[in-house]
Amino acid sequence: MDNFTFYSPTCFVFGKDTESQAGALVKRFGGSRVLIHYGGGSAVRSGLIDRVKASLKAEGLPCYQLGGVRPNPRSGLVYEGIELCKKENIDFILAVGGGSSIDSAKAIAAGTVYDGDFWDFYSGKRIENALPIGTVLTIAAAGSEGSPDSVITREDGMFKRGASGDAIRPKFSILNPALTQTLPPYQTAAGITDIMAHLYERYLTNTREVEVTDRLIEALLLTMIHEGPRVIENPDNYDARANIMWAGMMAHNNSCGVGRSQDWNSHNIEHELSALYDCAHGAGLAVTLPAVFTYVMNHDVMRFARAAVRVWGCQMDFDHPEVTAREGIEKLRRFFISIGMPRNFAELGAREEDIPALVQALCYGNGRPGSISGFVTLDEADCEKIYHLML
């Protein structure tokens, strides 16, 4: 196992009606002038924004609002948010929504206290300072509520890139599974896929002898396989929603990924798809993961066989481990289809003729060296073949 530091000082307040604690939590973590940052109309229509505002008002906390965050959040709104925070002397950002609202809030939080262009952080600079943020989560997916990460798309070039730093870990996150019950099935399924992808990205490691994190990742995958179909079948199943929501946080706060190398090639390959086609990140991952795994499987057949046996309940073929490995990948692919995710480029709305542009953006965009690295290193030719596997 590799040396590591694990520091997850987010206060998670989980359960029914917990959004009513937003005001008290902002106060506890030092906020006095709050920006509420959120997405489309559903958080407004459902009354959630009003409930959060009432909670802030009860604590005597003035608040400003900035809505309009879209899926695959854009840099334009981040610049707008930074300007607003500076003008109104905001000292706490409360994101209400899913990964997009939270990631956008993180970018604003870092950009507000930085003299340069916030995009520097999405080009490799580590985030050292930021305004404190809190979250009220409305979709179990990105894990951004407990992570030090943020992903933003820059309109100029449509690059989707990530930034990181302990300073943007939320001070608190309010997780009320009931808020996810009104999600459309497609978004629920995309969230389930994203969570499973976060687990697989950590599972694909070149570090030996990491049984504890292997087992924890497998545990969370097993949870998703059990709860995912239950929540698709019955969107009002609170307990299934709750299990998925906690699994989503645990999948990405890195408690299960410490001390081991991780992959993240699949995320990078998918980011070009959602940047170009504006598809749901999870939907892109459903098409990407089986293709990537099929392509890299021979790098470590036993790792894929392990997942097949322990997670997917396959019988181990001791004479032909590659058969078992392939069976596990196939079960993953069928699982995504069973919960309503797209199975290929066409269903995703992607086009074969864009593959050269996708490969170019993936391998060279925003300063990349002509390849991406993780579980294996993938150059232009590899990435092209992987996109072709998705057709």
Place this chain on the structure above:
Amino acid sequence: MDNFTFYSPTCFVFGKDTESQAGALVKRFGGSRVLIHYGGGSAVRSGLIDRVKASLKAEGLPCYQLGGVRPNPRSGLVYEGIELCKKENIDFILAVGGGSSIDSAKAIAAGTVYDGDFWDFYSGKRIENALPIGTVLTIAAAGSEGSPDSVITREDGMFKRGASGDAIRPKFSILNPALTQTLPPYQTAAGITDIMAHLYERYLTNTREVEVTDRLIEALLLTMIHEGPRVIENPDNYDARANIMWAGMMAHNNSCGVGRSQDWNSHNIEHELSALYDCAHGAGLAVTLPAVFTYVMNHDVMRFARAAVRVWGCQMDFDHPEVTAREGIEKLRRFFISIGMPRNFAELGAREEDIPALVQALCYGNGRPGSISGFVTLDEADCEKIYHLML
């Protein structure tokens, strides 16, 4: 799933040679005058205390020492520590050792900033304030390095009782698995047992539909079953030590126990044994757990069958689930014996004629109402029968 709050703001610094970061970490978390609190001579003889002192000195931090913490730490030394901290204006306590040193440090940290008798906290009062503490862990067992809990034995009456509060969660914990390589096999095995007990205490729940935490607990138990025998066979196996050490932390920081009722009857029943006979807590648990589980099994046969199948690899007997449940408990019992733990009262150094006194202390000592409660409520007669099962 029940509503819950999860807040684990400890910074874990994990891996080889990490004790050299002690000084920098104390400084980062605001310490300026440090008490190093530790146990017997081994931390001194091994040079660990000297390395920690050198690290503090390099940061210009004056330090005081208080050694002599014994297993099943006593209130006498806590009073001594509180006096020393007040006299020397200590503002940070650094525990070097296992659960005993850490628990003793927590008691001192809470008692130093409290006007009354620190024992109030071990009689039910919640800890709200404490000096900040850090830890350098030398045995994977108690999980105190990441928990808000402390257990102390009061000499007057020999009651062993727990206290709790977020204020005593360590600011940082240094986990170097190599430091555990010199432990005698018996202590290593007692630590393994303690970790597994922390997992079972959370597994035995009356809350329905908590798949995610069920799976996480099972993952950590599977890790212990895999790594435990490897480390007993080869004490120098760094990776096995590392897996056990992270499992030990995860087993007790409650990330796997949230949103569900928990048991803790076994811990309470064992505490009377280690209080009276001064045996290793883990050794006492090895004898206690199978007896308690056998006694309470019928309260929820399917829960024990689930553990038997998922953790112990038993075949499910669908016609007679109780057979499977019993088989799982028997496998647990044999596992403890296989790593060198005692199997009964005699091997533990306990005596049948003390059972009435044990039951009395357990059910009535320190203000208890004549019973203990958890997975099931156990009265005097139940507890007497359970102690008899251990003969």
